[in-house]
Amino acid sequence: MRKISISNVIFYISYIMLISNVMLSKVTFLEPILNFMQLLALSLMGILIVLKNQRVKKNTFIQMVIFTIIIILSYISSYHSSVRDSSLVMMLFVLFSAKSMEFDSLIKMDFKIKCILFIMELIFYFFDLTSGNSILYRENTIRYTLGFGHPNILAITLVSIILEYFYLKKEKIKKIYLLPLAIFIIIIDLLTDSRSSLILLILVFILFLFNNSLLRLVYNKKMKKIVVNSFLIFTFVSFLLVFLYSSHTKVGLILNKIFSNRLYYISKILNYYDVNLLGQNLILTGEEAISLYGNYTQTLDNCYIYLLFRFGIFSFLVIGYIFKKNFEMAYNEKNTYLIWILFFFTIYGLMEKYTISIFYNVFILYFIKSLYEEKWNLEVISVE
Helix, strand or coil: CCCCCHHHHHHHHHHHHHHHHHHCCCEHHHHHHHHHHHHHHHHHHHHHHHHHCCCCCHHHHHHHHHHHHHHHHHHHHHCCCCCCCCHHHHHHHHHHHCCCCCHHHHHHHHHHHHHHHHHHHHHHHHCCCECCCCEEEECCEEEECCCCCCHHHHHHHHHHHHHHHHHHHHHHCCHHHHHHHHHHHHHHHHHHCCHHHHHHHHHHHHHHHCHHHHHHHCCCHHHHHHHHCHHHHHHHHHHHHHHHHHCCCHHHHHHHHHCCCHHHHHHHHHCCCCCCCCCCCCCCECHHHHHHHCCCECCCCCHHHHHHHHHHHHHHHHHHHHHHHHHHHHHHCCCHHHHHHHHHHHHHCCCCCHHHCCCCCHHHHHHHHHHHCCCCCCCCCCCC
16 A cells, blocks of 8 residues: 655645635635635645755755745845735745655646646636636737636646646657647637747647657757756847847837737836846836836736846846756756756747746746755767
């Protein structure tokens, strides 16, 4: 009989409460208890962190202390009562409390929880038990939220479930799976018109369409350098795109249209704020936003620029370090599908900030292996 770990049970319960707080945030009758659930979950995870990390290596302990100080200070520095973003704090709690847990088991758990909560959210929506707009418009296109608050959130939630399913299947994926994947692409397009999530899913479709050749490509020496450093590379690309738009180049204007005016909004925000070490309170909504930008709500849908300007240079370096270590560990273990999925998420980060949220990109938790592993070799034999 398989022995059940009490600490794992507590972790799963806590994680379910945290992700429920995100996915069911628009369910009206749950609103009074969601904050309590989050507080209880973090308290339980805090206890797990203390119990599980009493005997860790010196380097691991130093990393945990540095990460915690930086993320907490950045959260305080960037705090805004109406627009709170605790995603980095949540990431730390989950990372440190998930010590000794197997990564694929975490993905499997996350997949099952999201499927159940997704179905629950749809049921609540159709019984009119959710708040917020159910339909939004972009130009002449109708975009549905189905109770998730925004079409983009609905899209990335569904896409994250699909990515986790494909990751768990890995080598068992057959060409026949491309048909339902294509159907999902069409459904997401018709329901949400979320271009960023569609691009992410189309990249996955292309990967499995040309399975053999693309899977080997990632081990090319030049490609490996690009992938491992993709977080920094796409940060540079982000600022380059904004520069091209601000300079009124034809390329910049075309890209701004493709990115649904994102470059326009980002350029306006960059006119009012500078990068600092620990982040700042970005005014993105409300009366102050109207006085600054002329709009009630100002979007900043680029994870790299958002991370730098809201949470500061130190937090940016922490997240960049985590992504780099994840890629290095994945190469070391030849976890090819994870390499591609994480790389696709860094591309997605050019258009959305959910790349740095464990609730949509649970693959960030692969860092557990790096944080707690004793030794691992980073040298990988490249496949020509």
